[in-house]
Amino acid sequence: MNRVPMTVEGAEALRSELDDLKKVQRPAVVQAIAEAREHGDLKENAEYHAAREKQGFIEGRIQDIEAKLSMAQVIDVKAIEPSGKVIFGTTVTIIRVEDDSEVTYKIVGDDEADVKNRKISVNSPIARALIGKEEGDIVVVNTPSGSVEYEIDTVAHI
Structure with missing residues (x-):
């Protein structure tokens, strides 16, 4: 079985959603079905x-979350x-490099990726180019519109 990397925060968010689905939403929908039957x-x-x-x-979402959590390899970056x-x-x-524009991303698992909140998947082209590099390194990211060069400014374990 392949393990899927996930941050502690991502695992906690899934557990919280699962708890809500099982303890709040499932009983509410069962009650709604009972009332509709009457x-x-x-x-x-x-x-x-x-x-x-x-x-x-x-029920489908509960199964999906349980499957994701069972395959997750939770990684606590703060412990590294x-x-x-x-x-x-x-x-x-x-x-x-081209225009000195700056952007900050957190590298997370596929299920946690949210570009609007600056969280990118570890499997995205940018993350794949960055993994293993250090502060000050220049990386080239291949995009549909061509290659883009970035300089790694800072790396934080937060």
């Missing part, structure tokens, strides 16, 4: 069908000795 004919009962559809979504190298879980500030 209204009579189930063939033409829109409330019943909507509740059953929501139940299917909740800082070395100045870019590794999974580090926060990296890079400067585009």
